[in-house]
Amino acid sequence: MAPVDDVLLHEEADDVRVERLATRLRDDGVLRNPPAAVSLPGGGFVILDGANRTSALAALGARVIPLQVVDYDNVRLDVWSHFLLDSGTVPARLQAQGIPLRPRGRGVEMVPERASPACYIAAGDDIYEVDVTGRLAAMLAAIVATYKGTMRIYRVPGSGVGRGLGEQAARLAREYGTAGTLVAFPMLEKDEILAIARQDEKLPTGVTRHVIAGRALRVDVPVDILTSEGPLDAKDAWLSDFVRGKLLDNRVRYYPEATFLFDE
Numbered sequence: 001m002a003p004v005d006d007v008l009l010h011e012e013a014d015d016v017r018v019e020r021l022a023t024r025l026r027d028d029g030v031l032r033n034p035p036a037a038v039s040l041p042g043g044g045f046v047i048l049d050g051a052n053r054t055s056a057l058a059a060l061g062a063r064v065i066p067l068q069v070v071d072y073d074n075v076r077l078d079v080w081s082h083f084l085l086d087s088g089t090v091p092a093r094l095q096a097q098g099i100p101l102r103p104r105g106r107g108v109e110m111v112p113e114r115a116s117p118a119c120y121i122a123a124g125d126d127i128y129e130v131d132v133t134g135r136l137a138a139m140l141a142a143i144v145a146t147y148k149g150t151m152r153i154y155r156v157p158g159s160g161v162g163r164g165l166g167e168q169a170a171r172l173a174r175e176y177g178t179a180g181t182l183v184a185f186p187m188l189e190k191d192e193i194l195a196i197a198r199q200d201e202k203l204p205t206g207v208t209r210h211v212i213a214g215r216a217l218r219v220d221v222p223v224d225i226l227t228s229e230g231p232l233d234a235k236d237a238w239l240s241d242f243v244r245g246k247l248l249d250n251r252v253r254y255y256p257e258a259t260f261l262f263d264e
Contacts, residue, residue: 001064001235004057006044007037010197012141013055014205016149021056030220031057036212037067038075038194046197048075048210062226064235068216076211077190081158082144082183083172084151088123090181093146094130099139101128119143122165122182136192137201140185144204155206158184214254219243 025031035050045067047054057065084090094101104120104127118139121128132139147153156172169182185207196203225238246252 002045002067007065008046008197009051010193011051011203012205013051017052018055022059025223033217034066034068038072066221078209079158079185079187080155080209083154083156084181086151086181101130104129120184122169137196137203141204
């Protein structure tokens with residue numbers, strides 16, 4: 001259990017999803033999947049997975065957040081790309097907002113390992129490169145803001161170094177049954193994630209991807225425990241007893257296999 005004021009986000013929360021989650025948490029009365037976090041030297045935590053859940057709990061007045069605290073050295077940091085069911089309007093939207101982009105030849109369509117340029121865009125037969133101007137988090141947030149809320153965003157694996165963006169976009173068009181625009185973001189470093197968590201500007205939601213082995217899901221922590229008054233050590237003790245009870249009831253299972261869930 002962590003005091004809500006000790007929890008930092010490295011990415012923006014999605015206001016629409018936060019409102020929907022807050023309603024669901026209030027109606028269900030339980031938090032199914034605790035956010036995953038890493039502890040900071042000197043105190044505090046950075047959420048790796050669960051920005052919307054954390055924000056929804058805060059909106060409900062939670063005093064503490066149950067966290068699955070993991071060792072960052074054992075977490076694989078990856079990146080998502082955004083596949084948009086769009087006819088190719090994204091480049092024009094970026095230009096209208098004054099975001100610079102440059103055409104790139106299809107023979108040099110590699111996704112960068114590092115955070116320069118800000119992103120690549122595959123729209124139809126055209127490939128564009130967007131340069132970083134200012135802080136990276138603010139730049140990426142401005143890029144995503146040009147299409148967020150006006151078109152459906154599908155997160156797709158984005159660590160496609162060595163594979164052309166045109167090829168990726170064509171494969172996704174076959175899978176989804178329609179052509180679209182692919183926005184491919186760069187891979188960040190873990191120290192960059194921790195630094196961004198301390199900044200006012202956050203990354204847009206759905207860019208970083210933390211692959212965490214042994215993820216704790218469907219824990220079902222009662223929300224009233226999180227919103228009620230009481231000392232932190234008492235709530236920590238309650239959580240320990242709660243988890244121990246699930247173990248004794250033989251209700252905890254570990255699945256090491258990679259899994260697809262069809263009820264999310």
